[in-house]
Amino acid sequence: MSGGPIVEPALVRGARAIACPNCGGTVELRGFAHTRTASCIQCLSVIDVSSPELRILSRFDEKMRQRPVVPLGTRGHFGGVTYELIGFQVRTQWEDGVAYSWHEYLLFNPYHGFRYLTLYNGHWNLVRNLAGVPVLSMQGTRRVATTGGVTYQHFQAGEAQTTFVMGEFPWAIEAGEKVQYDDLVAPPGILSRETNGNEFTWSIGEYIDGAAVWQAFSMQGAPPAVYGIAPNQPSPYPAKVRGMWLDFAKLVMVWGALIAAFLFFSHHDTLLSTHASVDAPSDAVPAVVTTQSTFQLKDNDDKLKIEVRGPEEMGPLAVSLVDVAQQHVYSLEFDDQDGRTDVFRVASLPAGTYAVRLQPERSSSPTAPTQMDVDIKVKRDAGGIGWIGFSILFLLIPPIVMALRASTFESRRWAQSSSAATASGGDDE
Amino acid sequence: MSERASNCPGCGAPVRFAWSSAVQTACPYCRAIVVRTDVDLEKVGEVADLPPDASPIQLGTAGTFDNRGFVVIGCLRYTWAQGAWNEWHIAFNDGANGWLSDAQLTYAVSFEREGQAPNVDASSLQPNQTLRIDNIDYVVTTLTRARYTGFDGELPFRTAGREEMLFADLRTTDARFATLDFSGDTPVLYTGREVEYDELKLTNVRQFEGWKQ
Numbered sequence: 053m054s055g056g057p058i059v060e061p062a063l064v065r066g067a068r069a070i071a072c073p074n075c076g077g078t079v080e081l082r083g084f085a086h087t088r089t090a091s092c093i094q095c096l097s098v099i100d101v102s103s104p105e106l107r108i109l110s111r112f113d114e115k116m117r118q119r120p121v122v123p124l125g126t127r128g129h130f131g132g133v134t135y136e137l138i139g140f141q142v143r144t145q146w147e148d149g150v151a152y153s154w155h156e157y158l159l160f161n162p163y164h165g166f167r168y169l170t171l172y173n174g175h176w177n178l179v180r181n182l183a184g185v186p187v188l189s190m191q192g193t194r195r196v197a198t199t200g201g202v203t204y205q206h207f208q209a210g211e212a213q214t215t216f217v218m219g220e221f222p223w224a225i226e227a228g229e230k231v232q233y234d235d236l237v238a239p240p241g242i243l244s245r246e247t248n249g250n251e252f253t254w255s256i257g258e259y260i261d262g263a264a265v266w267q268a269f270s271m272q273g274a275p276p277a278v279y280g281i282a283p284n285q286p287s288p289y290p291a292k293v294r295g296m297w298l299d300f301a302k303l304v305m306v307w308g309a310l311i312a313a314f315l316f317f318s319h320h321d322t323l324l325s326t327h328a329s330v331d332a333p334s335d336a337v338p339a340v341v342t343t344q345s346t347f348q349l350k351d352n353d354d355k356l357k358i359e360v361r362g363p364e365e366m367g368p369l370a371v372s373l374v375d376v377a378q379q380h381v382y383s384l385e386f387d388d389q390d391g392r393t394d395v396f397r398v399a400s401l402p403a404g405t406y407a408v409r410l411q412p413e414r415s416s417s418p419t420a421p422t423q424m425d426v427d428i429k430v431k432r433d434a435g436g437i438g439w440i441g442f443s444i445l446f447l448l449i450p451p452i453v454m455a456l457r458a459s460t461f462e463s464r465r466w467a468q469s470s471s472a473a474t475a476s477g478g479d480d481e
Numbered sequence: 482m483s484e485r486a487s488n489c490p491g492c493g494a495p496v497r498f499a500w501s502s503a504v505q506t507a508c509p510y511c512r513a514i515v516v517r518t519d520v521d522l523e524k525v526g527e528v529a530d531l532p533p534d535a536s537p538i539q540l541g542t543a544g545t546f547d548n549r550g551f552v553v554i555g556c557l558r559y560t561w562a563q564g565a566w567n568e569w570h571i572a573f574n575d576g577a578n579g580w581l582s583d584a585q586l587t588y589a590v591s592f593e594r595e596g597q598a599p600n601v602d603a604s605s606l607q608p609n610q611t612l613r614i615d616n617i618d619y620v621v622t623t624l625t626r627a628r629y630t631g632f633d634g635e636l637p638f639r640t641a642g643r644e645e646m647l648f649a650d651l652r653t654t655d656a657r658f659a660t661l662d663f664s665g666d667t668p669v670l671y672t673g674r675e676v677e678y679d680e681l682k683l684t685n686v687r688q689f690e691g692w693k694q
Contacts, residue, residue: 084535134693183655185622185652
């Protein structure tokens, strides 16, 4: 019995160092009493620091040596908490003789505990252990797991081997140890299940930009370049597609408003509204009436619509426009009849002042009136509206192209999946 | 929280119980393990030095859980094949007690469910087996054989005679968990949930050189 304090010292001393039992080199420990395994940076021995004699668990060959992209001991801020990078592990999976390796970085805070960063092809995930056990089920032919209200789709399974270790870990770790893993994704989230044959451990991660990792660690230079698409990389396209459909909707509304305004104003853009009395033509004198009222045309590309409304029993009328100054007569072609209104159309008249000339054709009908009162309207012609629908088709191009690109992104993502189902997994575009 | 004072049978120093139902405590002066009997206090041994540990929690750490304040009054330290963890005995201001566990800085709060343990046999339990507790499915994740490597402060039971214990850890699909303790004659059920460090709003924690809380 020492009689010492029963409560442990309120201050826990910081980084300590041990001498490597193999080469005598200094092994720095940053994880306080949590550290169970540490590696010697000089001779690559993996040491069980929880054993009094500092047992060597395994040793890596010098040619296996790899460099962490963020140095051990670097501190960074993630989710408002400062973490120190204390461990670095390289894991490798062999597929058809090809080695695929990724980095796993262990982050430590003495109050908040441990987090991990994974790095593969420039893609990062910030990972933590999961409290609950996700529910496994099938969605069609694909395995899925649900946790926290999110359903993750099975992406790949494999066997990962520890091919390099640097720094320290709160668990036993050995060169060449193997785990079976399953990755399930719901971008930007990733669920991973690992087992060494005994129990399953689950972790949950979120895709994090290399630039954000670099910023969190206040690192100089650029993060490792990104290759390909990560299993849980958030697609940039659904947001873009949504944005484009929104733009499309706005454009259609603006377009519609413009067209409505155009139609409204063109409808009321009446150049001339007058009436005239036309005598029935006699055998001797053709009855020709030219309106006293005139209208101006400023340029020659106005399309004009001339409406002549007469009594029901009105006989056929020839209608022409007269350039008052030049005394040019432009005969109009009958275009349409709308009830009691005859409609004539003409285009591309030269600028000038015009009157309307009416000439009733001889009628053989004995009941033809001797005099007809007609209303005359000259309007700018809005023309057909078929081109509006056509223009909307053009507006459809950007969102459709973007939707296709979104689909391509998902196809490329799932092309790497080793899971049974190969159908596109994207639900959100 | 009632506080009763008696004298330590080892050294005569006053021994205070912060939690009225505590059965065992450690004398802060002479490190005697003091057990409360019906009439007085009995010294049953001496507290061993705790192995080095890096939990931020210590006796006297205060915090909150579900808006109820608590103080850490006791500690059990366990080791098992894969490492060690702490069970901190916490007394709530309203007189209730519970456990704050800390396994590699993963925190959870749980409560004993007296007399509510499912009628199962330790030897029949298998990993991935489902047990229904409180109308929720709990899945057996691990069966852990553990030993005490230390204890301190006030505890709701005597530590003597509990040299090796078998625990079944059960998980739900969310952060809830249950533990079945098979160290006694009948299994004892604890239920609780995992908590984030920040959620506990701990004060009077240990300081770590080079770190801010």
